[in-house]
Amino acid sequence: MDPTLAEISLPGRVEDTDGISAEELALAARNHGIPLEALRYDVTPLGLHYLLIHYDIPVIDPAEWRLEVGGLVSRPATFGLADLKELPRRTVRVTMECAGNGRARLAPRPVSQPWLVEAVGTAEWTGVPLREVLAAAGVDPGAVEVVFTGADHGVERGVEQDYQRSLPLSEAMREEVLLAYEMNGAPLAPQHGFPLRLVVPGWYGMAHVKWLRDIEVLREPFTGYQQSVAYRLRRQPDEPGDPVTRISPRALLVPPGFPDFMSRTRVVRPGPLTIEGRAWSGGDAVERVEVSVDGGRSWSPAVLAAPDGHRWAWRRFTFDWHAEPGMHVLSARATTAGGLSQPETQAWNRGGFANNAIQRVAVACLGA
Ligand SMILES: Nc1nc2c(c(=O)[nH]1)N[C@H]1C(S)=C(S)[C@@H](COP(=O)(O)O)O[C@H]1N2
Ligand SMILES: [Mo]
Secondary structure: OOOOHHHHOOOOOEEOOOOOOHHHHHHHHHOOOOOHHHHHOOOOOOOOOOOOOOOOOOOOOOOOOOEEEEEOEOOOEEEOHHHHHHOOOEEEEEEEEOOOOOHHHOOOEEOOOOOOOOOEEEEEEEEEEHHHHHHHHOEOOOOOEEEEEEEEEEEEOOEEEEEEEEEEHHHHOOOOOEEEEEEOOEEOOHHHOOOOEEEOOOEOHHHOOOOEEEEEEEOOOOOOHHHHOOOEEOOOOOOOOEEOOEOOOEEEEOOOOEEOOOOOOEEEOOEEEEEEEEEEOOOOOEEEEEEEOOOOOOOEEOEEOOOOOOOOOOEEEEEEEEEOOEEEEEEEEEEEOOOOOOOOOOOOOOOOOOOOOOOOEEEEEOOO
């Protein structure tokens, strides 16, 4: 019997076992996270930014590559890379986080890329503002959404597809939304979307379509797989669920001291120590960060770096701690201007999306 896509493709599922499966391990080995010590950099060096790739990384010849812009526009157009580079150019520093960050700690565990907390990174993206390209094409007044198609192709829960996501027109027209051809001042690396990707500051990673080859303006909301099946917040498989959009507030600590190789438990010596970390939010900005050194029983304000003009990037915070011998659990908690903060335990959803539960870092302080 010939195999069918439904047979080779895993169903959506959640898992009660503690141990992760070989399939989850294969995903984790392909899609690495940021080593948490790299939270020290304002801009994550190339190679330390996290990666999430649903299918295969396409190999694209930049000389052959074209971007098609069409649909509900008066002047459909085709752009080569050189054409895009002649248009106005802009650089935006953006903290990007995968919507599935934290998924592996949920119980039952949604079976997918098993992130702990490390699916985040900050890059300086350079490209042409999307709205310049849309303006050149002339968007029809009846338009409501714009759909972006990548050059990668695969199958997900039995559905063969190109990776596609849409944005409401109002989001697509924001001045900081880019068609980016550079990351940290260099051409995009293959794994980050060479030669062109969408960058949507403030949104979870799935919106930032890589290996972009087609932009289509639509009269109706897009109902493709990555919009209406994947990336929805649902507790039951058959509910429609709310769409995943903006990044929830989160703070992460640079794990202090030095690690045990296998357990990653941190080791510090007694005495004064400055702890540092990063906090971000894709909606209203983080206004306050607190740190706990007693497993979340009590919280004290951390020093949050002043705004530096990079509205869409994480901010550094520091906290002075006097380590006493013994075992400690350290945590940080971000709160936005609008009062959004982080939960101790995460509200569960089947995809494990938009998780921003407070991080817990075990620290062993040696005897004096
Ligand atoms: N074409 C395409 N774009 C994509 C993806 C993909 O698999 N294919 N993954 C998305 C997801 S889920 C995330 S979190 C980000 C990750 O971007 P990065 O690998 O550059 O960090 O890319 C997004 N864009
Ligand atoms: Mo993601």
